[in-house]
Amino acid sequence: MDDGSVVAVAPSIDPPAGATVLDASGCLVTPGLVDLHVHLRQPGGEEAETVETGSRGAALGGFTAVVAMPNTTPAQDDVEVIRAVRRWAAEADLCDVHPSAAITVGRAGERLVDFVALHAAGVRIFTDDGNEVADAALMRAAFEACLPLPGAVLGQHAECASLVCDGHLHEGAVSAALGLGGRPAAAEEITVARDLALLRLTGGRLHVLHASCATTAALVRAAKAEGLRVTMEVTPQHLVLTDAACAAGDPTFKVNPPLRPGSDVDALRLALADGTVDAIATDHAPHAPHTKARPFADAPPGMLGLETAVGVALTTVVGGGHASLETVLGALSWRPARIAGMTDQGRPVAPGEPANLCVIDPEARWKVDAAMMASRSRNSPFAGWDLRGRVRHTLRRGEPVVLDGTAQR
Numbered sequence: 001m002d003d004g005s006v007v008a009v010a011p012s013i014d015p016p017a018g019a020t021v022l023d024a025s026g027c028l029v030t031p032g033l034v035d036l037h038v039h040l041r042q043p044g045g046e047e048a049e050t051v052e053t054g055s056r057g058a059a060l061g062g063f064t065a066v067v068a069m070p071n072t073t074p075a076q077d078d079v080e081v082i083r084a085v086r087r088w089a090a091e092a093d094l095c096d097v098h099p100s101a102a103i104t105v106g107r108a109g110e111r112l113v114d115f116v117a118l119h120a121a122g123v124r125i126f127t128d129d130g131n132e133v134a135d136a137a138l139m140r141a142a143f144e145a146c147l148p149l150p151g152a153v154l155g156q157h158a159e160c161a162s163l164v165c166d167g168h169l170h171e172g173a174v175s176a177a178l179g180l181g182g183r184p185a186a187a188e189e190i191t192v193a194r195d196l197a198l199l200r201l202t203g204g205r206l207h208v209l210h211a212s213c214a215t216t217a218a219l220v221r222a223a224k225a226e227g228l229r230v231t232m233e234v235t236p237q238h239l240v241l242t243d244a245a246c247a248a249g250d251p252t253f254k255v256n257p258p259l260r261p262g263s264d265v266d267a268l269r270l271a272l273a274d275g276t277v278d279a280i281a282t283d284h285a286p287h288a289p290h291t292k293a294r295p296f297a298d299a300p301p302g303m304l305g306l307e308t309a310v311g312v313a314l315t316t317v318v319g320g321g322h323a324s325l326e327t328v329l330g331a332l333s334w335r336p337a338r339i340a341g342m343t344d345q346g347r348p349v350a351p352g353e354p355a356n357l358c359v360i361d362p363e364a365r366w367k368v369d370a371a372m373m374a375s376r377s378r379n380s381p382f383a384g385w386d387l388r389g390r391v392r393h394t395l396r397r398g399e400p401v402v403l404d405g406t407a408q409r
Ligand SMILES: [Zn+2]
Pocket: 129, 130, 131, 157, 209, 210, 256, 257
């Protein structure tokens, strides 16, 4: 590697004198992973995570670039906050952090942000994540405002707000047994269907965040066949866990959109395998332990994901025969890089390309220990799981930021 680029790819290379040699025997050398959906919590939520601790977790998970969600305090809705997040990321110097920006001022759903100024500042993904944009006319105006801005895409947290306002988990047998209000799958279906209709109306571009149900997969599959400009992501947890995980009332398994029944999980796996799903994104959502220790109804929704994504995906999705290794790596790297317009990420491992790389030992066996994570929080739904497949090294522009599973700063 030279100047942060790959110089040569060969079975055997004589390293020049003084070169650092990394052991990648038995490993996959892949383009660095790209996560379109992480919550780094800074500014305002530093008790749960910072840009630095989140960047370290990302690097340990094999990610060389992440998109930071805007539900900070204050919200990432103007250029000043975007610049602050970039500055913290540059100081941490562990992972490329691309801040997204809100669609509406303060994520309040009332008034659109200054798309032109934010786009000029480099923002490409706009989302009110955590909230949907409930007002259809406002969402239409947002699609139209982004039309002239190259690469701009609207990410929707698709849960019809009025249908989920009293809900804590998927509406079904488990929510009934717990005596808690539910969040029906119909809430997601309604918002996705509405936004696809708005795409048809405006010609805009939509990215469906953390899709959780079979109907979303079917709607997006049909919309792609029709030629609408839509992409979708799923999280590892929605590909692996069902709402049965909530049966004991453990708030670790509380997340929005909620974990769904097995029939939805099966449909999402099929959608990943057939290419309808574009990206696996973690929705890494740290919460300080004392907040997640509350009763299910009072605990905040969200799960950690950055440090377990590769292990969970390889063990359960690839290992379970639900999708090929190449499909999973594509959904973790080059396809999300294209959605976010990252021209230096998700590139082929080839001479002249930026050396943003991830070295994965597909046979490494390990047990998830939340206490050992780089995150400031501990709310991993995979704690105690035995996984097969682990990130050994992460290289950012040729520099090892993770070496033998250890962050270098
Ligand atoms: Zn969300």
